[in-house]
Amino acid sequence: MAAFNPLEFRQHFPFFQSQPDWIYLDNAATTHKPQQVIAAELAFYQQANSNVHRGAHQLSQQATALYEDARETVKSFLNARYREEIIFTSGTTAAFNQLAFGLMHSLLKPGDRILISTLEHHANIVPWQLHCLTQGVILDVVPLDSQLMPDLEAYQALLALKPKVVSLTQVSNALGHILPLQQMLSAAKAAGAITIVDGAQGIAWQVPDLQQYPADFYCFSGHKLYGPTGIGVLYGKTALLEQLKPLLGGGEMISEVSFQQSSFAALPARLEAGTPNIAGAIGLATAIRFLRQFDAKLINQYKGKLLQQFADGLAAIPGLRSLTQVTQSAGILSLQLLNEHPNDLAVLLNEQKIAVRAGSHCAMPLFASLQLPGAVRFAFAPYNLPTEVEKTLEALQAATDILR
Numbered sequence: 376m377a378a379f380n381p382l383e384f385r386q387h388f389p390f391f392q393s394q395p396d397w398i399y400l401d402n403a404a405t406t407h408k409p410q411q412v413i414a415a416e417l418a419f420y421q422q423a424n425s426n427v428h429r430g431a432h433q434l435s436q437q438a439t440a441l442y443e444d445a446r447e448t449v450k451s452f453l454n455a456r457y458r459e460e461i462i463f464t465s466g467t468t469a470a471f472n473q474l475a476f477g478l479m480h481s482l483l484k485p486g487d488r489i490l491i492s493t494l495e496h497h498a499n500i501v502p503w504q505l506h507c508l509t510q511g512v513i514l515d516v517v518p519l520d521s522q523l524m525p526d527l528e529a530y531q532a533l534l535a536l537k538p539k540v541v542s543l544t545q546v547s548n549a550l551g552h553i554l555p556l557q558q559m560l561s562a563a564k565a566a567g568a569i570t571i572v573d574g575a576q577g578i579a580w581q582v583p584d585l586q587q588y589p590a591d592f593y594c595f596s597g598h599k600l601y602g603p604t605g606i607g608v609l610y611g612k613t614a615l616l617e618q619l620k621p622l623l624g625g626g627e628m629i630s631e632v633s634f635q636q637s638s639f640a641a642l643p644a645r646l647e648a649g650t651p652n653i654a655g656a657i658g659l660a661t662a663i664r665f666l667r668q669f670d671a672k673l674i675n676q677y678k679g680k681l682l683q684q685f686a687d688g689l690a691a692i693p694g695l696r697s698l699t700q701v702t703q704s705a706g707i708l709s710l711q712l713l714n715e716h717p718n719d720l721a722v723l724l725n726e727q728k729i730a731v732r733a734g735s736h737c738a739m740p741l742f743a744s745l746q747l748p749g750a751v752r753f754a755f756a757p758y759n760l761p762t763e764v765e766k767t768l769e770a771l772q773a774a775t776d777i778l779r
């Protein structure tokens with residue numbers, strides 16, 4: 376594979392031709408879409424639009440083939456063992472809601488414990504809380520160490536309480552920190568837990584080989600991986616997926632229905648009620664095929680370089696404090712301007728057409744534990760350029776001069 380060329384990569388994204396003035400550093404919220412993805416969705420609607428798994432007609436068969444091909448693409452991307460282990464959802468949030476509902480109504484009993492970390496996104500907190508009180512299940516949280524990583528001693532102590540479920544993010548969306556999941560998940564498995572990974576940020580950093588990875592479930596969203604919004608994946612080991620009570624009931628997911636009772640279809644249909652996001656699944660598979668043309672290691676090295684350039688430049692701007700350990704980060708840096716609300720900085724950057732996110736990043740408990748109102752997050756993607764980093768540093772210098 377040739378050396379990674381960011382300009383060549385960037386050319387695939389029409390956004391940058393139509394909005395050349397913008398510097399887009401909100402990639403942890405969502406990424407832009409390459410032309411191939413946009414074209415694939417358009418082509419489906421223009422040439423093959425039909426519902427899946429229903430019609431006897433050829434168009435429906437074609438739509439079904441495209442949708443099921445997309446499942447195969449995801450399966451091979453993650454190296455899952457079986458296609459039935461890939462459930463299409465509307466995103467990571469939907470996957471977690473299915474998991475929380477499904478586990479709470481099958482394998483978990485009153486008094487059981489679920490273990491998460493302080494770095495979790497609300498999507499890996501709130502769905503559990505929705506059931507904890509009624510089901511009598513206890514949610515434990517691994518605290519952070521001085522590096523703002525999970526405190527591994529405390530983690531071991533919490534594992535000794537024998538949680539039934541350990542659910543951790545691969546990468547913190549708020550700080551960018553990459554969790555030592557190989558070690559943490561292996562310890563959780565050794566303690567007998569079901570393991571869940573929130574891959575919403577991690578999938579763009581390191582795609583797991585799910586036949587080797589100690590995770591029973593893995594979730595991600597297409598839109599953070601250059602795919603469309605409204606499509607995501609819940610991967611699970613077959614034996615566990617089969618035990619999950621479906622969150623959504625309706626068409627497609629049943630085997631027999633009477634007014635007295637219903638029986639459910641086999642996987643994956645069992646957990647995919649209703650008409651799925653067919654164009655989204657096709658778009659996601661196209662994004663995966665697009666990405667596979669590039670060497671992920673080289674992409675990560677390049678993102679690491681941009682991050683380091685940014686961190687070096689920040690050191691020269693007084694008053695800014697990075698919350699992120701750059702060497703532990705998957706291309707994200709979150710910072711604070713002392714005594715200022717993060718929003719003020721983001722507003723000034725927006726005036727210079729620099730898109731960043733400010734606030735608590737759907738990780739309110741994390742910022743509460745840090746006793747901070749939030750942070751300004753800069754999330755780099757491989758289409759970002761060193762010249763954009765320079766301009767962002769200049770804009771930050773100007774913004775901090777105004778605010779101070």
Ligand SMILES: Cc1ncc(COP(=O)(O)O)c(C=O)c1O
Nearest residue numbers: 466467468496498548575576596
């Ligand atoms: C770590 C993490 N988990 C979950 C989510 C939720 O993803 P979605 O909004 O696509 O469902 C996000 C989105 O920002 C995230 O960063």
